[in-house]
Amino acid sequence: MTTNRNVGEPLKTPNGRVCELVDEETASGGQSSRQYHNGILETLEEADYEVYTLITKEYQRRQDTIQLVAAENQCSTAVLAALGSIIQNKTAEGFPGSRLHGGCNVVDEIERLAITRAKEAFNAKYANVQPHSGTAANQIVLTAVLQSGDKILSLASDHGGHFSHGAKISFSGKFFNVENYLVNQETFLLDYDSIKEQALRIKPKLIICGASVYPRKIDFKIFRDIADVAGAYLLADISHISGLVIAGAHPSPVDYAHFTTTSTYKPGGPRGGLIVMGKDYNQQISVGTKSAPLWEHIQNSTFPGTQGTPYLNNIAAKAVFLKETISDEYKTRQFKIIENAKSLVGSLLNLGHTILTNGTDNHMVVVNVANLREGLTGIISQRCLEQCGIIVDKVSLPYDKNDPAAGSGIRIGTPIVTKNGMGTKEMENITALMDAVLRKLEIISESEYKIDESFRSEIAENIKQLCSRFPLR
Numbered sequence: 348m349t350t351n352r353n354v355g356e357p358l359k360t361p362n363g364r365v366c367e368l369v370d371e372e373t374a375s376g377g378q379s380s381r382q383y384h385n386g387i388l389e390t391l392e393e394a395d396y397e398v399y400t401l402i403t404k405e406y407q408r409r410q411d412t413i414q415l416v417a418a419e420n421q422c423s424t425a426v427l428a429a430l431g432s433i434i435q436n437k438t439a440e441g442f443p444g445s446r447l448h449g450g451c452n453v454v455d456e457i458e459r460l461a462i463t464r465a466k467e468a469f470n471a472k473y474a475n476v477q478p479h480s481g482t483a484a485n486q487i488v489l490t491a492v493l494q495s496g497d498k499i500l501s502l503a504s505d506h507g508g509h510f511s512h513g514a515k516i517s518f519s520g521k522f523f524n525v526e527n528y529l530v531n532q533e534t535f536l537l538d539y540d541s542i543k544e545q546a547l548r549i550k551p552k553l554i555i556c557g558a559s560v561y562p563r564k565i566d567f568k569i570f571r572d573i574a575d576v577a578g579a580y581l582l583a584d585i586s587h588i589s590g591l592v593i594a595g596a597h598p599s600p601v602d603y604a605h606f607t608t609t610s611t612y613k614p615g616g617p618r619g620g621l622i623v624m625g626k627d628y629n630q631q632i633s634v635g636t637k638s639a640p641l642w643e644h645i646q647n648s649t650f651p652g653t654q655g656t657p658y659l660n661n662i663a664a665k666a667v668f669l670k671e672t673i674s675d676e677y678k679t680r681q682f683k684i685i686e687n688a689k690s691l692v693g694s695l696l697n698l699g700h701t702i703l704t705n706g707t708d709n710h711m712v713v714v715n716v717a718n719l720r721e722g723l724t725g726i727i728s729q730r731c732l733e734q735c736g737i738i739v740d741k742v743s744l745p746y747d748k749n750d751p752a753a754g755s756g757i758r759i760g761t762p763i764v765t766k767n768g769m770g771t772k773e774m775e776n777i778t779a780l781m782d783a784v785l786r787k788l789e790i791i792s793e794s795e796y797k798i799d800e801s802f803r804s805e806i807a808e809n810i811k812q813l814c815s816r817f818p819l820r
């Protein structure tokens with residue numbers, strides 16, 4: 348209810364009592380939203396010095412070392428503000444306009460804004476901003492269209508697929524009947540002919556494409572053709588490349604796949620997940636005994652299917668992030684991310700390294716370290732590089748002969764260095780330092796090594812100097 352009365356004018360209630368109306372400042376105890384939200388870190392410093400100190404330490408670690416984790420990014424401080432806001436306190440099970448709780452008018456607007464922006468960013472007809480994570484987004488899709496025991500065809504997790512695509516150790520492998528396709532043994536590329544042959548043979552209900560370790564373009568159109576002839580749904584999980592897709596730096600799956608999922612932190616937003624759908628969103632389909640449009644199955648399997656109350660502060664932060672993605676700065680940066688990755692490939696090849704698929708089309712470079720030196724493993728490389736201030740991930744390579752705990756490769760990614768403003772010149776510096784470390788370390792076993800301390804500290808100092816020219820953004 349709104350009134351036209353002026354602040355300060357007394358209000359007559361129906362029982363005749365008179366209430367004093369006060370101005371906004373006094374009404375909220377003299378505190379505005381801005382004052383409430385200002386100085387959040389100062390509050391934490393007073394309330395919990397231990398956690399405050401750890402946060403400060405993590406900031407310094409990030410500033411002083413090079414972040415090359417391909418599965419990581421760095422959101423803006425505007426996104427952080429939305430995450431750390433009063434919106435975190437709102438419980439709102441359900442969807443905008445149909446919640447199970449009172450007081451949802453503001454968060455309804457926030458969620459609708461996030462949905463509109465997600466549809467705009469991905470050129471989609473439907474968007475669901477509620478998934479708690481990329482894994483949760485996949486769980487929602489799987490449980491929306493599959494019954495337990497139904498067949499999934501997906502990329503093997505030791506060939507670059509994600510656990511949530513049907514790995515035995517994940518819910519997706521436990522409740523569904525999963526078969527995997529592999530990359531080609533010589534080229535390490537997806538072999539669409541053999542995937543098609545396999546799909547026709549096993550007739551899966553769902554095909555999943557998209558990967559965590561795959562440096563090349565994925566042809567979503569061919570995947571859809573395969574799904575169509577096999578009578579399967581297609582899920583494209585673009586967690587790693589969704590920023591590139593938004594910018595047009597990688598072809599979009601949105602109108603080819605029935606469902607497109609992504610984590611929202613990998614393209615540079617807050618933690619969380621997202622599901623978008625293109626032209627098939629409204630197709631009427633039956634799952635079990637229920638016939639409904641495809642998007643409605645997704646809604647139901649989100650809430651109450653697999654999640655309770657959505658994280659509305661994350662949804663507010665997703666909205667902030669999605670607005671950023673339609674800016675020129677964001678779009679240009681996605682192309683620079685690829686340029687930097689290609690530059691890493693060039694320098695590494697010059698220095699005699701072996702690169703999976705001999706190059707990259709995206710933000711990721713996968714190096715076969717076992718080919719550089721006899722006995723060198725991914726885990727030794729990761730640990731020793733970290734000691735020198737260079738943060739990467741060890742990975743198993745397709746057809747890896749090493750134990751998965753050791754792995755034969757490292758995966759490096761360029762989203763964060765690019766965000767902080769580094770370019771191809773810096774990529775060359777970083778590669779030279781990485782190369783020096785990988786050649787210098789003394790291999791003791793699959794997981795143990797030694798590194799000369801004065802050499803290590805010299806590299807670490809070099810890295811710190813380099814990073815100091817690029818303050819975190």
Ligand SMILES: *Cc1c(COP(=O)(O)O)cnc(C)c1O
Nearest residue numbers: 480481482509558559584586610
């Ligand atoms: C990282 C990743 C996910 C998981 O996202 P979370 O938000 O960490 O759960 C899902 N799929 C792929 C392909 C990924 O690389």
